[in-house]
Amino acid sequence: MSFNKVFKTLTMCAAVGLVALPLVAKAADDVIHASVQFLTVIEIDVVADMEFGIVEFSGPPTGAGDSVSLGTDGALAYTGVFSGSGAGGVPARVDVTAGTSGETVQVQCSNSAVLADVTDENSTIGIDAVQVTHSLSPTAFATGSCDGIGTSALTYELGSTGEDAFLFGGRITGVGASNFGAGNYSTDTAGGVPIDVTIVYN
Numbered sequence: 001m002s003f004n005k006v007f008k009t010l011t012m013c014a015a016v017g018l019v020a021l022p023l024v025a026k027a028a029d030d031v032i033h034a035s036v037q038f039l040t041v042i043e044i045d046v047v048a049d050m051e052f053g054i055v056e057f058s059g060p061p062t063g064a065g066d067s068v069s070l071g072t073d074g075a076l077a078y079t080g081v082f083s084g085s086g087a088g089g090v091p092a093r094v095d096v097t098a099g100t101s102g103e104t105v106q107v108q109c110s111n112s113a114v115l116a117d118v119t120d121e122n123s124t125i126g127i128d129a130v131q132v133t134h135s136l137s138p139t140a141f142a143t144g145s146c147d148g149i150g151t152s153a154l155t156y157e158l159g160s161t162g163e164d165a166f167l168f169g170g171r172i173t174g175v176g177a178s179n180f181g182a183g184n185y186s187t188d189t190a191g192g193v194p195i196d197v198t199i200v201y202n
Helices: 003-020
Strands: 043-048 067-069 077-078 090-100 104-109 113-117 120-134 154-157 165-178 195-202
Touching: 043 195, 077 104, 090 195, 104 120
Parallel strands: none
Antiparallel strands: 043 090, 067 077, 067 165, 090 165, 104 154, 104 195, 113 120, 120 165
16 A cells, blocks of 8 residues: 555545544633612602782883792892782791601702783793702792703702601792783693602602
């Protein structure tokens, strides 16, 4: 037998042997862990609505210079065509009635609202700023701290003071007033737009 024949035969046998060997794949394994934190659903109660009392006006409000502001301490202030005794101001109050103590929450709130005459929904005037403070830290109105639902206006740890409650003040402005005249105005009437408040875990 020639050398070439022997070489070819050996080569073929070697190839067949290689093909016949089983392929063994190395397995990789690990585990996945799962975790969750359960929190009591937050529940809130509007204990008091915002009251600006009795306000007098000397002419139709026309802009930002005509305003009535209500602090979270109940103090009223007037500019432009508006005036009053300073009495009768009541900040809105929202109490947290359920939630997990020790957890931090965000208070989110509308930065504007619309009051409409209860007898004529086309007669309106707006609130252009809303301020929130903790119930134990009321202040005179300075500037709006609320910036819409989805944006935190205040953070607070539930149960940290023994009183889970918040106060809201606001500013009525002549900007955008429409068909304004004497009457009883409210956000809770046709043509009115209320202030939304949401409290969520941080």
